[in-house]
Amino acid sequence: MRPLVPYLLMAPAMLFLAYFLFWPALGAFGVAFQTAQGEWTPANIQALVRDTDFGLAVRNTFLLLVIIIPLEFTIALAMAVLAQSRLRGRGFFLYVWSFPLAVSDLAAGLVWLSIFTSHGYLNSALQGAHVIQHPIGFLNYDNLPGLLLAVVAAETWRSISLVMVVIMSGIQVIPPEMEEAAAILGAGAWNRFTKVTLPLLKPTLQVGLMLRTTTAFQVFAVVLALTGSGLPVLATRTETWAYAHNYQMAAAYAVLLLMLSSVATVAYLTFLRTPREVFQR
């Protein structure tokens, strides 16, 4: 018989998740497929697809996702490798790079708003340097590249430290003798990185990608603060309907977000699977 202790230790966390996560998620499914009077109906999903901003919200959410995730993981990987190297002052870098971890997403959005707004820091600096005559409307509702630039900059700045910390923890568990062995066999720095470090990082990257993709689907406060209604995404549309008191539509959006996150997670689990024997030492 297996000991009960591990299950007992896990019980509080499981109860917490069940009550505050699984149960409300099930409830959201219920609301999304029911009328306000509680009869089962597919009408909410049909209304969702016909919603004014539905197409734009889907497009913008995916657009942000495919720009932010690769960008963030590339930079975070470089940062983590740099922080792990024996360079002088790496402790300082690590400290500075971790800083955005402590900043809330709404606060980050507001900070970047003061940079990108028409009379903000960026335009003032460019005007001061006589690069431009009139302010550039980065955040104009009809300037999609400008809106994307602002949100990508703010989101990447805000969450890259989380990805870096995850990757660093992965790098730290790679036994140094692996790299040393590769070096002795004549592998250069680039080869050691691509042939040794990166494959051994795969499980870590998998976890990081799962975490980050899920949160990228839910991108909200930064978008709201920087773009208002200029760049509707799935989460801002959820909020709009919740505050418009149409909980059926809000739940339909929430369920869509949940399904997208689940599909992404399953895809990462399937395609980035690491065979067990790699870690059998």
Place this chain on the structure above:
Amino acid sequence: MRTRVWPAVAVAILIGAACGGTPAPASSPQSGQAKNVGSVAFVSSQGTPANEGQKMNSQVLAGFNGQADFISGPTAAQDVDKVTAEQKAGKGTIDVLALQHGDFTTLGASDALMDVTPLLQRLQKDRQFPQALIDYGKLGTSKQYYIPWLQATYMMAVNKKALQYLPKGDDVNNLTYDQVIAWGQAIQKATGERMFGLPAAPGTQASLIHRFLQGYAYPSYTGGEVTGFKSPQAVQMWEMLKRLWAVTNPQSTTYSQLQDPLLSGDVLFGWDHQARLQNALQQQPDQFQTVPAPKGPKGLGFMSVVVGLAIPKTAPNVAGAEALIDYLTQSKNQIAAGSAIGFFPVVQGVKLTGSQVPPYLNAEAGVAAKYASDKNAVVALLPVGLGSTSDQFTLAYQDTFTRIVLRNEDIQTVLNDEAGKLQTLLNTAKAACWPPDPPSTGTCQIK
């Protein structure tokens, strides 16, 4: 009868508010509330910004003979739902409810509010409310469902830097929508920037662009708020709005309160609720002035907001609730609350004087007086009787704006489409027409 007197009523109120009107009764001190009345839960849909809530607690409620907790929620519909749920449960937590007139209708109809006639009679011994407002609070019945508390309106704020670009011969206090557009074009020509501002951030609680449409643009062009939603005059109005948008700062879709872009210099003039302009007017009183909203072919459409105080039938501390309403309608507290959240008092004879009254509030009262005295005014009310569908009603106006102005969709197609949504909501709530639309028998119908 009750529907038709409203416009006149609203004008009367604003005149009263703006001029300080009728002679003041000698303000009596406390109405016998020597002993502590305990804890009173005071739930409000007004004063939502954190600093306003703080001022309510520190400057207004501090002198109350009990513990009044000011709780302000983001939208009235949530408060309405909560009271309804508490009524069903037979057990409540809310003692005093402060909502705008139109939000009380559902609660009145479901008999969730106490009849406060005895309290009103007691209060009237030493203070007078405009009769029109008292009638408002009856919600068309013989019972008194709420006691009027504060009132407000919307207007334009102008940075004095913009005045040099105003076309010759135009009166800044008497502009048409077309003149505003011409002014914006002159500014754009001179500065290269689009400097008009509208609070057009998304979400029903974030900005008040829907009030601009319901209470200003629509009444000025169609004479109504709802019935002419897809009329030829409405099409003309939306064509005007597209031209107005061409001189509006394109970042307006991020503005929830116009005071911020006014202060940062992103916009030089624009429209918003009086309370959402106050920071600009207060911080740079020499730089900004307030002027009436523009006029259209049907006159000067403007919206008047009345906030009332009610006691839910499920209130746990009725004596405390009555003491709080007594306290809030005393002269000095009318001024204090008005100053704290940027509204006007309603009690007759209360003048906006004293060290705590910010000068901008008097300037705003001047604009309200101009609305009240305008011969071509079209007085619009906040939507009445929509209950928990009120926020979706709001969203339909916002979506119409987004589709026509931001997405350039065909005007008539969008209007027909959104009119269908509005009609469904009106049908669900069984709401009759409210001013400035003509009274309806039965549910209000979009023509």
